[in-house]
Amino acid sequence: MDPWLIWLVTAALLGAAEIFTLTAALGLLGGAALITAVFAAIGLPLPWQLLVFTLVATVGVVFVRPVARRHLSPPQSERFGVDALVGEAARVTAEVTGLGGRVRIGGEEWSARAYDETLVIPTGTTVDVIEIKGTTALVYPRE
Known part of the structure; x- marks a missing residue:
């Protein structure tokens, strides 16, 4: 051949x-x-x-x-809904502890808890949204 x-x-x-x-x-x-x-x-x-x-x-x-x-390979998809809030900055509107609190994320008020349950985050502090669980944002103070 x-x-x-x-x-x-x-x-x-x-x-x-x-x-x-x-x-x-x-x-x-x-x-x-x-x-x-x-x-x-x-x-x-x-x-x-x-x-x-x-x-x-x-x-x-x-x-x-x-x-x-x-x-x-497909491009990385855009994040929508609550997934888009993870990583965003938020402002504490009511003191946040491991049990509860309130934050403002992009113009909306959310219930929040401190990601580290031992933290107490005072009103007016800027925090990062670490995770969203249901209707509660888990936040950690920015440094």
Whole structure:
């Protein structure tokens, strides 16, 4: 069997395997095998074919794959609802302890508890929202 045909079959097999794995690596190796098949068809000797395959595969995996993976992975979704409040600054409107209190987060008043139950946070203090549990914000004073 001619070497170019072997490279072509290898490229097809790697391309088909890429469909099932979605890693972007096997597809790049299949592309390298396809390019090598072209060089084999014009009569390049086997050692040079292996060198071409190695170089093209290396360039593909090192430079092209990271870009492809960035485009294939979904972007980090926006936070909505109460999830968007985590990490926000809030102002204490009624003293906050481990048992309760009130804070204003983005114009809305929320019930609050201190994230560290031993803390007592006085009115007027700026705090960070650490977590939202139900309708209660767990807060910690900013430093």
